[in-house]
Amino acid sequence: MELNYPAYSGKIFYMKPLVDRFGRTITYLRVSVTDRCNQRCNYCSRPQEEHKKRDQLLSFSELVKIITIMAEMGVEKIRFTGGEPLVRKGITELVGMVNAISGIRETTLTTNATLLSRFARGLKDAGLKRVNISLDTLNPEKFRLITGGGRLEQVFDGIESALREGLVPVKLNTVVMRGINDDELASIIDFAQEHGLTVRFIECMPMRDGFDWKRHYMPIHEVLEREDIKERVAVEESAKEGGAEYMLPLRSGRGMVGFISPLSKSFCRRCNRLRLTADGRLHLCLPQDKDVSLRDALRAGADKKTLEALIRKAVELKPEEGVYTFSTEGRKKSMIHIGG
Numbered sequence: 406m407e408l409n410y411p412a413y414s415g416k417i418f419y420m421k422p423l424v425d426r427f428g429r430t431i432t433y434l435r436v437s438v439t440d441r442c443n444q445r446c447n448y449c450s451r452p453q454e455e456h457k458k459r460d461q462l463l464s465f466s467e468l469v470k471i472i473t474i475m476a477e478m479g480v481e482k483i484r485f486t487g488g489e490p491l492v493r494k495g496i497t498e499l500v501g502m503v504n505a506i507s508g509i510r511e512t513t514l515t516t517n518a519t520l521l522s523r524f525a526r527g528l529k530d531a532g533l534k535r536v537n538i539s540l541d542t543l544n545p546e547k548f549r550l551i552t553g554g555g556r557l558e559q560v561f562d563g564i565e566s567a568l569r570e571g572l573v574p575v576k577l578n579t580v581v582m583r584g585i586n587d588d589e590l591a592s593i594i595d596f597a598q599e600h601g602l603t604v605r606f607i608e609c610m611p612m613r614d615g616f617d618w619k620r621h622y623m624p625i626h627e628v629l630e631r632e633d634i635k636e637r638v639a640v641e642e643s644a645k646e647g648g649a650e651y652m653l654p655l656r657s658g659r660g661m662v663g664f665i666s667p668l669s670k671s672f673c674r675r676c677n678r679l680r681l682t683a684d685g686r687l688h689l690c691l692p693q694d695k696d697v698s699l700r701d702a703l704r705a706g707a708d709k710k711t712l713e714a715l716i717r718k719a720v721e722l723k724p725e726e727g728v729y730t731f732s733t734e735g736r737k738k739s740m741i742h743i744g745g
């Protein structure tokens with residue numbers, strides 16, 4: 406009999422929990438529902454991305470099968486992402502189906518919010534808890550350039566609808582890029598504060614070729630040294646030495662700001678997440694191209710036991726630490742394929 410179950414947390418585990426070779430219990434799955442996006446962010450996707458064909462993507466019933474098995478192994482939190490998750494036809498129904506899976510405690514979604522005003526009500530009704538919204542600039546022209554033609558006012562409408570429907574807390578994800586938006590970080594903090602949002606600044610990762618990543622990369626510790634940031638955020642010295650992901654209070658007392666440093670620091674030691682790509686590959690570590698196809702097994706007729714074994718075997722491949730090459734050369738998958 407297995408005795409290494411985590412302490413009872415009010416949830417019944419039907420199977421042995423999913424624990425990797427380094428003792429990390431996997432409870433979080435990011436599900437990319439499409440590799441298509443209605444934007445072309447310069448640091449994220451290539452101008453001419455190749456997309457999977459419709460029949461290469463996991464169907465909703467395949468997705469539900471995989472998530473159900475993983476929920477039985479202890480996965481309790483699902484984040485829908487992509488590509489842009491709101492361009493996948495039927496996304497609202499999918500959210501409802503996943504929320505109905507026993508063991509799933511929370512579903513969330515990461516979106517560029519350009520279509521959110523159309524979907525927010527339905528997503529809320531389907532049981533979605535909250536959204537993270539990507540927003541790198543407050544300048545419409547810069548937004549158009551970064552996103553390859555996007556319209557900033559659609560994002561503002563999306564934010565408004567998320568707040569109205571109670572998809573809260575709404576978190577903004579801002580990728581920090583030297584020479585592109587580093588002059589706007591303070592304004593983004595002010596914007597977030599004014600609208601009751603939480604902003605998180607994220608280091609730009611070298612995820613795609615053709616983007617001059619070295620020129621634009623700016624480590625979080627540099628952000629924390631800026632006067633306009635220190636005026637707004639209570640930056641404790643200890644934070645600079647601290648982990649890769651932390652929240653600091655606003656001096657106004659009206660909220661917090663997050664700082665995420667996947668490159669200059671590392672949060673691998675407590676990484677409890679896996680990613681499922683739109684074509685059904687279990688991707689084990691963001692900066693590494695290691696994955697295992699669950700779709701192929703499923704379509705070859707694998708039963709539940711076989712899939713469970715395959716998932717456990719895949720998790721054994723999860724490395725202790727994700728190594729960034731600090732170069733975009735030779736990366737087979739961009740963020741749009743892996744699911745951010």
Ligand code: SAM
Nearest residue numbers: 449487488489516517539578609610612740745
């Ligand atoms: N389309 C959705 C969106 O825009 O939020 C979801 C997918 S997108 C790939 C998810 C997140 O990945 C976004 O917040 C985006 O800013 C982030 N992202 C993409 N490429 C990145 C990179 N090179 N470095 C850091 N974050 C990145």
